[in-house]
Amino acid sequence: MMTELTSPPRDSNPDEDQGAEQANQPPQHPTEINEDTDISTLSAAQLYELNQNLLDQTADVQRPLIAKIAPMAELRAEYERGSVSFVKQIDYLEGRGYSSFRRTRGDGDCFYRSVAFAYVEKLLQSDDPAIAAAAALSTLEQTPIVLESAGYEKMVYEDFYAVLEELVKNVATLDDYGNPTLTDEMLLEAFQDPQTSNSIVVYMRMLTSAQIRLDPDNFAPFLFHPELGEPMEVREFCEHFVDATGKEADHVQMTALSRMLRINIDVAYLDGRGSNGQVEFVKFQPEETMEVIVSSPICLLYRPGHYDILVGPTA
Template sequence: MASEEEQQKADQTLAQQLAESEQAMYEQSQQQIQEIEDEVRQTQALVGGKETIEAGLISAYDQATSPEYYQKALELSNRYSHIRKIRGDGNCFYRATLTAVIERVLHNRDELEPLNVLCKGWRKRLMDQNFPELTTGDFCDAMETLLESIKENLKTNEVLMDDLNQDGIANYYVAFLRLITSGYLRENEAEYAGFIEGGRTLDQYCIDEIEPMWKDCDHLSIIALVNALILFINKNSVKNITEISGTTITKMPREIKEVKEFLVVSRRKDAKYVLVKTNPQNVKFKVRCSKYLYTLVLADKEKASKVKSSLPNGLTVKEIK
């Protein structure tokens, strides 16, 4: 019979083996995720070229397997003629807003100076809120320089799009938009603090969700960015639209929309595989298509199981640890 000391050593060895195995699985899953992200960077531009909405959106949905989304794409084509695709890297809403605003003032010079004045005004507003002077100043400088170069006719559309596709240049502009989004919420804390989930303060929410790069934009940050720029942004994303009739838009609860869109995306003709990662807190799904990656996170394990069983036959499902 093993002594108590021998048993303790055996338990320690087993615990060490389990820890090493868990670490190896974690590193493997991180490597898989990194490979997917690298593939996205290699195959999709930060800001895509202008495409007709028929080629860029309608053709992505099969009328037979995704009739509702196909119809919504058709309805959007009655409002818009072209689209640009933005890489889904967590900065996509900020980058899309940046691209739309800058391209607009490039061709509508009467709107350039008001935007220039607004952006310059944000420097003082951010400093008044004790944002770090050195880095904040750099991001403000970058945005002001961009607008001045447009004012002085130093930017053609081609040069502008080239700049917006270079991480080292464009991410300064994205960071500026993130800062003014955070700044607007902080200026209006009393109005927005009640919408922060998870028991966090508004300050912590801004630090966790808005100011870091590559963090996805949620509804609260969208509202803040729109107000920070004093712009009306018509956020017609297919997942948000269940009915278009004049200006009437009916919305579904957020999680239902996300599940529905995920299942629709998984049925796209170019869907390659789905990664499923089960954590103690949630289940994360990632469906890989030819040009982008779509993520769904569900806290309800039973609902996640139903989603998994609803995936189309023939689509490869990979469980990652």
């Protein structure tokens, strides 16, 4: 059953709540965050800051847009001095077969890049890559029509579309030994190339935007400014927070892209707030009438402000 689209929780407006805060005098959030900090006392903004600090500490300006697979132990080591709660959640994931992950550069496009890479990788890893790629192509070949219905001109999207289409076609094309002409190594190289990788990200954003624009009745009630919390019109939201590169994705964008590409996306929320170290998995699925392209879901690892690819037991 498809998970119903819901608005993610947002912090209340500080100006609106100032009077209530003064009257009730709630406990203040800690000013210093260390390994002894109770994660449940942190606000969403502080959780975001905590993760961003850890990401900054491990960031490298030369880090590839998509990296090779790394063990979860590497991620665990980054949090051992930062938060026991995060370490418990990482252990929880490892205990359920999620032994590794693939980093994506934290540039605001990480959700779209992660989904696009994992999407093509799933085709390569399927039991019959040629059949899986053919099914994916049948869906992709309809997307230019959808984009034009949403108001995009051909000259705007065609070059970006061609890059993604070529990758998928190379999965469907077999060599003399019956293997796809696109290998795992070639796929990684393609997504590490800025021109190729960013072209696909732009097309992913266009698809997401088109889905929202063409289905306003379902999406409009959930469109809010991510910082101000104010309702936004469909066109304004798409122009500022979907079409524009470097803008992070949330539930609305995830739902829209899963429907457009007919894929299941599972997002594991590594936020330090799980009970006894548990990690919540939020599922984004196409409509029930749609047949999914690949049977196993794309699995992402979310830390406030960032998405990586989670490699699990079904990968």
